[in-house]
Amino acid sequence: VSRSKGLRGTESQKELRIPSQFSQEQRIAMKEALKVFPTVFHTSFIRHEVIGNYSHLFTVKGSDPSMQPYMLLAHIDVVPAPDRGWDVPPFSGLERDGFIYGRGTLDNKNSVMAILQALELLLIRSYIPRRSFFIALGHDEEVSGINGAQKISALLQARGVQLAFLVDEGSFILDGFFPNLKKPFAMVSVSEKGAINLMLQVNMTPGHSSAPPKETSIGILAAAVSRLEQTPMPNMFGGGPLRTALEQLADEFPFPTNIILNNLWLFRPLVSRLMERNYITNSLVRTTTALTMFNAGVKVNVIPPVAEAIINFRIHPAQTVQEVLKLAKDIVADDRVQFHVLDAFDPLPVSSSDDQALGYQLLRQTIQSVFPEVNIVAPGTCIGNTDSRHYLNLTTSIYRFNPVYLQPQGFSSIHGINEKISVQAYETQVKFIFEFIQNGDTDMEPVPHLHEL
Ligand SMILES: CCCCCCCC/C=C\CCCCCCCC(=O)N[C@@H](CC(C)C)C(=O)O
Ligand SMILES: [Zn+2]
Ligand SMILES: [Zn+2]
Numbered sequence: 312v313s314r315s316k317g318l319r320g321t322e323s324q325k326e327l328r329i330p331s332q333f334s335q336e337q338r339i340a341m342k343e344a345l346k347v348f349p350t351v352f353h354t355s356f357i358r359h360e361v362i363g364n365y366s367h368l369f370t371v372k373g374s375d376p377s378m379q380p381y382m383l384l385a386h387i388d389v390v391p392a393p394d395r396g397w398d399v400p401p402f403s404g405l406e407r408d409g410f411i412y413g414r415g416t417l418d419n420k421n422s423v424m425a426i427l428q429a430l431e432l433l434l435i436r437s438y439i440p441r442r443s444f445f446i447a448l449g450h451d452e453e454v455s456g457i458n459g460a461q462k463i464s465a466l467l468q469a470r471g472v473q474l475a476f477l478v479d480e481g482s483f484i485l486d487g488f489f490p491n492l493k494k495p496f497a498m499v500s501v502s503e504k505g506a507i508n509l510m511l512q513v514n515m516t517p518g519h520s521s522a523p524p525k526e527t528s529i530g531i532l533a534a535a536v537s538r539l540e541q542t543p544m545p546n547m548f549g550g551g552p553l554r555t556a557l558e559q560l561a562d563e564f565p566f567p568t569n570i571i572l573n574n575l576w577l578f579r580p581l582v583s584r585l586m587e588r589n590y591i592t593n594s595l596v597r598t599t600t601a602l603t604m605f606n607a608g609v610k611v612n613v614i615p616p617v618a619e620a621i622i623n624f625r626i627h628p629a630q631t632v633q634e635v636l637k638l639a640k641d642i643v644a645d646d647r648v649q650f651h652v653l654d655a656f657d658p659l660p661v662s663s664s665d666d667q668a669l670g671y672q673l674l675r676q677t678i679q680s681v682f683p684e685v686n687i688v689a690p691g692t693c694i695g696n697t698d699s700r701h702y703l704n705l706t707t708s709i710y711r712f713n714p715v716y717l718q719p720q721g722f723s724s725i726h727g728i729n730e731k732i733s734v735q736a737y738e739t740q741v742k743f744i745f746e747f748i749q750n751g752d753t754d755m756e757p758v759p760h761l762h763e764l
Pocket of ligand 2: 418
């Protein structure tokens with residue numbers, strides 16, 4: 312009988328082998344990992360499905376089938392993190408001075424974990440929801456959501472699901488975004504901007520660089536993108552959620568801003584100019600134009616045949632893809648520059664924030680109880696895009712809100728460096744969701760225009 316069957320490694324492979332000895336810490340971590348949300352996964356009225364290979368859908372079946380279900384949304388993927396500039400390595404999850412550092416700690420692994428943690432804590436206390444809800448955790452939000460959110464949405468549509476409302480990322484309790492506004496306020500985004508990724512291309516005859524033509528593909532394209540950058544899209548400040556928010560915030564500002572914001576019918580032109588002064592508030596009043604990619608040239612001494620650039624537009628709610636493309640063509644005003652739309656979508660519909668809007672009112676109620684120091688809950692428009700846009704077929708009530716304080720520095724850390732969340736903020740987020748889920752069991756239903764005496 313030969314004993315040579317099976318796998319055999321070389322001596323050098325044996326030397327490279329990592330010994331299977333684990334530290335005390337690693338052994339504790341192994342055991343702790345087994346304990347993550349066990350009740351969520353072992354509760355009879357919760358169904359867990361993996362969609363599109365990596366996304367997760369939890370269906371939490373409530374006891375009252377007459378109540379329309381809602382959905383909590385978050386995403387498990389992250390954008391890359393540069394190695395340099397971080398105080399602690401971006402994927403270590405290390406805690407320092409009360410903060411957990413890491414890529415995704417605000418965007419939005421805080422929500423992934425807090426949703427599951429809050430549910431786990433409710434289940435441990437024998438909670439049985441009345442209203443059914445879904446938890447959808449997408450895996451490709453940062454690159455479109457097509458294989459995660461879009462598939463979950465299609466699956467639920469095929470099952471005949473209609474949602475009362477949906478809560479996703481996209482806004483925060485904003486602290487210090489307006490120079491004179493001392494108190495933080497909660498902004499619940501009821502819409503999000505549209506977007507266009509536009510490729511501009513210039514093709515010219517290549518040749519020897521020793522006798523260059525008067526104009527080259529690089530020069531023509533550079534001039535075109537420079538015109539786009541130097542010619543901002545029109546300021547569209549006027550109505551919509553932003554105006555509502557500023558009017559709600561008016562009395563929180565000192566004199567004379569309070570007077571100005573209380574009289575936007577008169578001071579609209581002034582406020583629209585003031586909003587342009589800061590790059591964040593500027594993004595709320597117009598379609599923004601960001602030059603994000605530029606490629607040209609093949610060799611130092613060759614006149615390049617092709618030059619290409621990509622422009623990322625974020626479309627103001629009062630404009631459309633077609634309107635922005637027309638404006639961009641007029642600004643470029645050069646037929647040698649070809650326009651190729653890589654992908655585009657219009658701004659998202661505005662969800663209701665009135666008294667009858669169940670999702671909005673539940674958020675407001677929970678904000679007021681968990682953050683009693685926050686006076687104002689105002690609607691807003693999300694300047695980025697979220698997975699929630701793939702769920703338009705399931706609901707007209709989409710709210711984007713993370714129950715976490717955010718300062719301008721924290722905003723820069725999202726997709727930037729030193730992204731972090733305080734342990735206390737995370738605990739408060741768990742508390743918020745713990746309360747929100749229970750508030751969701753309320754009998755209050757959005758019944759517009761129906762008042763009983
Ligand atoms: C009125 C006071 C000032 C308001 C300031 C606004 C502060 C900003 C607060 C939150 C913004 C967070 C945006 C988070 C969502 C963005 C997620 C994202 O990056 N998505 C991608 C999607 C793309 C399809 C790949 C994106 O590029 O937008
Ligand atoms: Zn995100
Ligand atoms: Zn992101």
